[in-house]
Amino acid sequence: MTEGNSTLARRRLGRKLRGGRLGAGLTLQQSGGVIRVGASSVHRLERGLVSGVDDGQVAALCRIYEFDAEQTRDVLALVEEGEGVEWWGEYEDVMSAEFRTYVGLEGAAREIRSYEADLMPGLLHTPAYARVLLETLYPDEDAATIDRRVRLRMRRQELLEIPDGPGFQAVVRESAIRMTVGGPEVMAEQCERLVEASFRPNIDIRVLPFSRGLPMREGGGPFVLLDFGSDGSGELVETPLVYIESFRGEQYLTEPDVVRKHREVYHTLLRNTLGPESSREMLRRAGAEFESRMDESPREA
CATH class of the missing domain: 1.10.260.40 (lambda repressor-like DNA-binding domains)
Structure with missing residues (x-):
């Protein structure tokens, strides 16, 4: 299976x-x-x-x-x-039922499109970057539980490395590559991670620079669009959906009008991004700036 x-x-x-x-x-x-x-x-x-x-x-x-x-x-x-055993079963203690469903859908998708306003895309986090975010999100958990959450996030990333894996495209606002998460060393490594990943044929990273403003009719937070393609008979494998994660929990939006609106917003954002090479160059410069600051301050939360 x-x-x-x-x-x-x-x-x-x-x-x-x-x-x-x-x-x-x-x-x-x-x-x-x-x-x-x-x-x-x-x-x-x-x-x-x-x-x-x-x-x-x-x-x-x-x-x-x-x-x-x-x-x-x-x-x-x-x-x-539906009773098939999936790899994430061993992490069920650190996953809500809704998130288990999302990981399954993520693994079945043919195309994943992500808009990130303030943070780097989760499927491209480094362990250090992920750890800082997870420690902030779950301040009362012990180190062993945080370790499991980090391993889960790293395991999800293997999806992008398999030969028949999905295409992944991310629109990342410049604020996500400028905001310091965990300190300069963590950020320098994270910027380099995106640069390296952007050379893979199935990954496209686009930076939306400050100079383009907010090119949407309405403001909005991060979201992920999942498309599943068609089966041999031409029927959709699964209804396209929008996934939104926040401190209030996870949302799955499948209403056609809602999916269409998010798709339109995504393409509006994409049209205003830098091209692939210019996006890489901005990430390289940001990484170099963080490297120059490594000796200035201790690890920041």
Whole structure:
């Protein structure tokens, strides 16, 4: 099973169950009553956030949704497919259910487009840069747990190194390469990391300089666009989506109008970036400036 397939299977299962429930005119609470769980559990099942799905419960839902024999077989096959063991299972203690879903979707994507306003793209973090951010985000966690979070982030980056991995493009505002995270040494290494990565054929790093202002009709924070391509029959493998992560949690936006708007914003930003070589040159200069400051101050938070 390729990476991400179990996540996609759980999401397809969720969509089929939601369609069946709505077609039957039932509420989340009514469906939950049939299988003796709460409405929130049914909602999570329909969002593809539940692993270890009970096939007996799913079969019961198929009956009340009046699925025919073929529909029921298809749904139960998705239950089995959704139980595939993925590499990130060993990190479940430091991942929310929503983030586990995102990592699975990230692994299944054909194209990943990222807009970063203040930080470097997560898939290109150095261990030192990632550690500073994670220590700031989780100040009460011990060193061993932070180590696991750093290893998880580094493991995710292997996605960009496999031969049939996704294309990755990032629009990075100049503020992200000017703001000191962890001190000059950390930043110099991080800038060099982006320069090196930008030479890979599947990676495109574009810097949006201060001189271009904010070329959007509306302000907005960072987001990621995931596209999954089509299967052999020409059908979409998975609905394109927008992923937004903040201190309030993770959001998955799949409404066509919302995805279209974010895609338009992304392309507006992209049109105003520096070209690939000019972006590399700005990153090189920023890295050199941080190197010149290495002896000036201790590590900064």
